[in-house]
Amino acid sequence: THMGNWDKVRDHFRSEKKDHALEVLYAIIHGRGPGEPGEMEVNVEDMSKIYAFKRLQHLACPAHQDLFKIEMDASQTQLLFMVGDTVISQSKIQDILNTSDNVVVESMSREERQLFLQICEVIGATITWHPELLQGSVSTLRKEVTGNAQIKEAVYGMMRPAEAPDHQLV
Template sequence: TRMGSWDKLQDHFRSERKDHALEVLYSIIHGQGRGEPGEMEVNIEDMGKIYAFKKLQHLACPAHQDLFKIKMDASQTQFLFMVGDTVISQSRIQDILNLSDNVVVESMNSEEKQLFLQICEIIGSNIAWHPELLQASVSTLRKEVTSNVQIKEAVYGLVRPAEAPDHQFV
């Protein structure tokens, strides 16, 4: 019989952690379902996915932890979540940063990629353990941006240059 992807993957985990690894893997692959990017929203799902993948890596047997890698694709538009040579999930950089499709993200060198991943992992960790802090910060930021025309114009000029600054924040 042919082994499925999960059957192959679960051999990398300690027996007492296989159930937990399956739950984490499921959340990485299926996420929480996300609609269109909202104005001034923080994409917690993709940052949480980076944190969850690192958590999954630590659940693996020490001898297999090096098989778990997050790599950028050749065009530097997506992060690929890989176990060995198998891509189990991916996240668009523009979704992680919540940028419109019109914004071009500059190429990163290897140190910048590593730093970006570390930042996303730390933010994902904080989101997982303290979601109330994120909501308070997002709410405060949204109020500040929408109440000050200069800030609102600067934000749109930087993040969404193709859209008008008088566009309503959701």
């Protein structure tokens, strides 16, 4: 019998996690849950999308988790959400950074791309688990994100290697 792409993707998940994984996958692709009202083109917040995809990766069987990747396209204008070699969703970098299409985003090194994704994942987790932060100011959200020691260390390791990682980010 012929297996469709969804059947192949579904086989990557632990049997007890398959239904939850498909709900998360549906939300990533369509921007909403299967039972929620809305239109097909409603987008989820891109930061939350990155976090949701990382959660989806952790629902997969350990042997298949490395098949779930977030990569930048060759021109570094989009993030590609991939399972194996199949792109299941994508997000424009300008949308993630909340800039206009006219803004040119400088090319990033491998380390910068990894750090960018890590920061997006932390912001997505923060937004998901603490939506009340969105009611406050941007500086409140920034404090929450920069309070992450791993990100702080990575930023200072790349940008200012001579400075101690406990330096206050502004």
